[in-house]
Amino acid sequence: MRQVIIIGSGPAGFSAAIYAARANLKPLLIASTVEVGGELMNTTDVENFPGFPEGILGPDLMAKLQEQAEKFGTEVLYDDVTELHVDGPVKKVVLGSGAEHEASTIIYATGSAYRKLHIEGEERLSGYGVSWCATCDGFFFREKTIAVVGGGDSAMEEATFLTRFASKVYVIHRKDTLRASKIMQERAFANDKIEFIWNSEVVEVLGGESVKGVQLRSTVDGSLRELEIDGLFIAIGNDPRTHLVHEKLQLTDAGTIWVDGRSSRTSVPGIFAAGDVIDPTYRQAATAAGSGVVAALDAEHFLADLEDASVEEPAAVAAEVIVS
Template identity: 80%
Template sequence: MRQIIIIGSGPAGYTAAIYASRAGLEPLLLASSVESGGELMNTTEVENFPGFPEGIQGPELMDKLQEQAEKFGTTVAYDDVTELDVSGDVKKVTLGNGETHEAHAVIFATGSAYRKLGLADEERLSGHGVSWCATCDGFFFKEKTIAVVGGGDSAMEEATFLTRFASKVYVIHRKDTLRASKIMQQRAFDNEKIEFVWNSEVVGISGEDAVTGVTLRNTTDGTESNLDIQGLFVAIGNDPRTHLVHGKLDLTPEGTIAVDGRSSKTSVSGVFAAGDVIDPTYRQAVTAAASGTVAALDAEHYLAALGE
């Protein structure tokens, strides 16, 4: 029987582990067998995480967070959670290898996944011109021509933000109208650096070591064309990883785990949530880390009240 189990190995999970282990709770952190480290493992240079003025590679940052957590007594296991039972005072977590771990408290920090185009070269060129986060990577596209795929508020926000750096921003949308709110649409329409490519979908990405262009298919007549760009930002949404808690924890209309105010307390006593899995808005490494801090402190107070 453990005092606390942390599910998730992104900035939220590891920060929660650092705080929990320093409090003497000896947490077990369950990292995925194939996606350990979260979305930062797919990011090259990280320049907006405090404490690294020269920037740091995403995988290196995650390695440092893990090292710090393990230094204070966190045990890291690389396996996938297949079942989560939070119905009783003792929470039960079942892994892919068949093992079941029990704890008085669980921190759920599984993050979210960016929706992808599903193209063969999308993963290959990730970090080499293909990105899912303008705030993270926009700085690297100064005076370059880039494109944003999407038609919602996120796409308009990303496109507008990227005009701070890029010389030209195309917005590629499969329809001739946008889903975005009127104010976000108008902001993009008014920006002279943004040009819309309507009724088009990306069906191919070109480039050996870096993005050099995309192949577009017209959604009305099926014709194809090429567009020369140096960067492609995919902004078609993201999905919180909540499949394990469907029907077990209350969710928000956005699909994230519902928590009580600014706390990490979920609808089930002894279960706490942190990071992107509760955040449909900011989704930054530093906000996830701060959320992990809150979860660890909430869990510590909960366990103290139990006398554990």
């Protein structure tokens, strides 16, 4: 039986693995067969992760995190978790291959998935003008013309933030009213760099090696037109990957896993959560990495308490025998 099993191979998962391995907990990290490395695998230049002043490619950053985790003794397994058993002192992880692994603790760091438009050119130009994170990529669009898709608070926040860099920001929304809160709407409407394109949906991202424009379809009459832009930011929400823990762990109103304050402790003892799966607000590689560190330390303390309890119990029994 393992001491720690980590589910997830993003910055949170590998940061947890580094700390757990250095604590000699010999962690097993289950990295999936499809989405190894998380969302950073779809990112080109990462310039806001501490320690890389010249920037680093997203896949290269994840490779370095994995190398560091394995250097200290993390075992990485490429398989998909299909079922979790979290009740009781022994936790069980069932994999797609049919294999089962048991552990005293589990760190759940599966991240979140950005909602996508599922249109032509979206995947192909991901990282080459198509982005889901203004904070991550806005810097690369200085004096460029870009568009944001969405009508909620996230879209208004992204659009407003992007005006720090872009010369023009279009907001494309399929209706003629926004879902965003009144204050976020007013902020966007008051910004001279933002122009709204109402009753329109993006049906194709145009460009060869980078984004050159989008094709728009009217939601009123179905007519098509093209809009020239240099970048497209998709802000229609994201979904934390919590499908494995529904009705097993307590969730928040935002759909993320509930944790106790600033800790990683979930509603089930021995189960810890880290990264975007507990974070509906920041969703940055650096914050996810820090969250993974917290989870590893919490798991280490939990295991130490278990060991102390197992030592004290025989001692108490022995004392009873002597007295009797």
